[in-house]
Amino acid sequence: MQQTISQKILAKHAGLKTVEPGQLINCKVDLVLGNDITSPPAIKEFAKIGVAKVFNKKKIYLVPDHFTPAKDIKSAEQVKMMREFAKKYGIVNFFEIGCMGVEHALLPEMGAIIPGDLIIGADSHTCTYGALGAFSTGVGSTDMAAAMAIGEVWFKVPEQLKFIFKGKLKKWVEAKDLILFTIGQIGVDGARYMSMEFTGSVIEKLSIEGRLTMANMAIEAGGKNGIFAPDQKTYEYLKTKVKLASWSVIRDLWAKFQSDPDATYKQTYDWDVSEIEPQVAFPHLPSNTKPVSKCKSVKIDQSVIGSCTNGRIEDLRIAAKILKGKKRNKNVRLIIIPATQAIYSQAMKEGLIDIFMKAEAAVSTPTCGPCLGGHMGILAEGERSIATTNRNFVGRMGHPKSEVYLSNVAVAAASAVAGYIVSPEDL
């Protein structure tokens, strides 16, 4: 039977030759992830199971990134609980501030993910790792607890969707625009319970960082996972990061985890994206997208550049290109958050931070912070922010009567300078 890459990974981890959509399977996991919001309930549930140890001390990743550096006493208590749990069970991969990062930027960067992996994380944006050819999906705290104890998780095999992107991208159109465009086309439940496989000539040219941005937002279309078949780019990316696996192992994985030519898809979307512009998702759904040229007189109070979607070095380079020699509009607060310590450090070496400081940006240590209305840039009633983040739900960045507009990095940076939502073309 012809299988997609997602089906092949699920089958392998379930100890089966093939799997079919709708089938209920039990899978072994390669990595279990939790953050400072989802880990505390997982730790409580883990205690109820009554096992003496975790299934594997090296395969559990605990990343306190949402409300850290601890924004208040309760948040500090939550991280303390994680820290103590990690110590008690000898969990190697606990990341303190100073070496942490936004989880979905941190794990790929440190080489924790390889093609063919099956990953679950108690964070909905765990789907990010599909960029490296892994089957990766978000779950809740109880699933995390169970997986920490037994190293297994149940799945219903999802139906498969295929997205083919063809053409040549216009200037200033980024990976973020491809995924916002996709969500705009199919809606916030257009891929509900399903796998989203991204392919086509545009995808082949896309950097791994761009693929991470796209896979990251599969959940915003309701998807179970987003996935890219590993290719030469994946291989080059991993070569610099993965120390344990030999190159030949990665080459084997690359060859093994490809979709068969006659695999079955519930639906295939075939788009020429040559004409699309940078996209802006208006409040209060990521599917509420418009081309940037159709955004007229949307004044903003804040611009946030960062998050697990767009806080990587390529993103910061784009921001610097726009902000160089310019200043933020006096009515706009510009907040830039490098997603990991290594990205921050690299940005300093390249002089990007200096450009941001001169543009009067507030540059923060890595944190999810404002993306989920945690801290580091909360909106007051009636305020508007453009953001490179992933959700624009009611109250997402603060007051229930504030608004978030989602965009790519170039548009967020240009808008910070203009004071209203604008294309970099028109700056």
Place this chain on the structure above:
Amino acid sequence: MQGKAWKFKDNIDTDLIIPARYLNTSDPAELAKHCMEDADPTWINKMQKGDFIVGGENFGCGSSREHAPIAIKAAGVPAVIAKSFARIFYRNAINIGLPILESPDAVDGISEGDEIEVELAKGNIINKTTGKSYKAQAFPEFMQKLIDAGGLIEYIKRKK
């Protein structure tokens, strides 16, 4: 179980169910105080324990926060009826033992304030106000076992 229906629109996301600003705790009673706050800040004071939440399509979309079904359960809602549920919310609800019923017909046939009875074991939803009854989609056998065990943790303990 019997109670009043409170209707909510399509795409009720987890930030509406429990805003992130309250996620510096996972205490169910504390979370319940803010349940549905950004969808309707007055709801928690209007609702009675035993009342049902009736949602549209894609109920519970967004974040993986289990705090969302926990807040609903702790607020005293015995079950959520919706046209469809977002994937992670669906898993979480089953895992923590919050009953969920999927039935587009029932949702269309229920108005705010209608008196509803739910027979969970049979998947029956009865609108006492209109006299009409509906059948929710049955769970696959494995999920029904999880539900019968009282959630994932109990299920695993029994299997151990």
